[in-house]
Amino acid sequence: MSATPSVRNAMILGAGMGVRLKEIGREAPKGFLRLGERPIVAESVERLLSSGIERIVIATGHHREFYEDLARAHPGRITTVHNARYADSGSLYSLWCAREQLEADFLLLESDLIYERRALREALDHPSRDCLLVSEPTGARDEVWVEARDGQLVDMSKNRAKLGPSILGELVGITKVSQPFFRAMLAVGERLFRETLKVDYELEGLVQAARTVPMPCHVVPGLVWAEIDDLHHLGRARATIYPRLLAADVLEAPR
Numbered sequence: 001m002s003a004t005p006s007v008r009n010a011m012i013l014g015a016g017m018g019v020r021l022k023e024i025g026r027e028a029p030k031g032f033l034r035l036g037e038r039p040i041v042a043e044s045v046e047r048l049l050s051s052g053i054e055r056i057v058i059a060t061g062h063h064r065e066f067y068e069d070l071a072r073a074h075p076g077r078i079t080t081v082h083n084a085r086y087a088d089s090g091s092l093y094s095l096w097c098a099r100e101q102l103e104a105d106f107l108l109l110e111s112d113l114i115y116e117r118r119a120l121r122e123a124l125d126h127p128s129r130d131c132l133l134v135s136e137p138t139g140a141r142d143e144v145w146v147e148a149r150d151g152q153l154v155d156m157s158k159n160r161a162k163l164g165p166s167i168l169g170e171l172v173g174i175t176k177v178s179q180p181f182f183r184a185m186l187a188v189g190e191r192l193f194r195e196t197l198k199v200d201y202e203l204e205g206l207v208q209a210a211r212t213v214p215m216p217c218h219v220v221p222g223l224v225w226a227e228i229d230d231l232h233h234l235g236r237a238r239a240t241i242y243p244r245l246l247a248a249d250v251l252e253a254p255r
Contacts, residue, residue, distance in 0.1 A: 015083045051120040059082075115172070
């Protein structure tokens with residue numbers, strides 16, 4: 001079997017309005033929440049660059065200027081693509097807006113994630129060109145559950161009762177995407193956009209594309225990570241998850 005091509009590109013979905021974060025979300029994009037000295041998206045960018053990613057594309061929408069400033073701080077490394085319809089569209093439409101900037105395999109990430117460096121290594125080192133990162137149950141609330149068969153994505157839902165018995169765990173929000181799979185996602189979008197632009201990249205884009213191009217699921221035991229969608233998530237991240245991932249990164253650091 002030939003070696004998996006090296007992935008050198010990443011895509012961050014950052015157009016969301018953060019309405020569940022209330023006033024905090026109105027003032028800045030979710031990626032600019034601070035748990036440490038820097039915004040969480042800046043920490044994500046640093047992790048990506050130190051993991052061998054050479055170019056990062058960010059889909060912007062709400063308060064695009066924050067991401068444009070971040071791009072200016074990383075000349076030649078970050079490109080922003082604006083989704084002018086961010087207020088009435090979903091994350092798959094943001095990905096579609098960036099399609100011309102994504103001509104090679106890439107890592108797809110959400111902007112409101114905090115995660116230990118190991119997450120990127122696990123995705124990048126997976127032998128398949130496509131890889132959906134899955135964690136053990138976190139108890140974080142508002143989880144997206146992943147159903148798989150023979151290690152391949154079958155379905156995802158926030159309602160476990162809608163899925164079959166083969167639930168692997170939770171969607172992390174870090175996915176390695178090959179060009180064949182990306183083309184399948186774009187085809188899903190172009191079909192669904194005829195009815196609405198409010199299409200999610202994960203529950204609709206990934207799941208429907210996986211019906212034509214297999215998406216391997218990779219469960220990472222003990223992974224330290226969190227998504228910050230609301231004030232409960234933010235409090236949990238500050239109190240427990242962020243300190244744990246900093247400690248995990250210390251252990252991961254080269255000696």
